Amino acid sequence: MRIIRREQNWCILLAGMGERVCLQRLALRCGYRIGEMCAELDISERYVYRIFVRDIGLPPKEWTRRERMVVARRKLIGGRAPEEVAADLGFSCQNNFRREFLSVYKVPPVQFQMERWGLGDEWRRMTGNMTDTKPSN
Incomplete structure (x- = not known):
């Protein structure tokens, strides 16, 4: 083989x-x-x-871990909801998927999608991660 x-x-x-x-x-x-x-x-x-x-x-476990995240990324780019992607890829719960995705790509799946679609500022406003850019008086 x-x-x-x-x-x-x-x-x-x-x-x-x-x-x-x-x-x-x-x-x-x-x-x-x-x-x-x-x-x-x-x-x-x-x-x-x-x-x-x-x-x-690579050991098979590491290869499958990486491959799973490549597929997850493609599905998210294609517009699939993180919940669907987690289920499609056999994660026992969405939180496990979120944690794994975050460890590989350094952003949660929803933020990844929003940034990919040009909605990164909207994501930061929703989560409170955007600093006020107005000059102070």
Whole structure:
């Protein structure tokens, strides 16, 4: 088994079968759970760990964490509500999603969307994070 990068996707090449599996789709289908991915591929977690480190340079848990946030970012840019994104990506609650997104992108999902759509000033007013820009007399 090998993991290779083809354009924007990571692919798993299964030895002897000539079969190619899109790693991102597999991860999404398995809820970004390494155990489920291994079960679907019928290989051990230990073997998957070695393959990931060898071919990608990251442990599988770190890769799935990063990939999950890339997908979350795309969905938020596409206009999906943070609650929907959290559910789509298998987070047990929206707060866990918010915390994870904040740790990766340094802004909460709602603020990310508002800034992306050019509403950053509105976000700061709503949350009280904007200093008064009027000169004092």
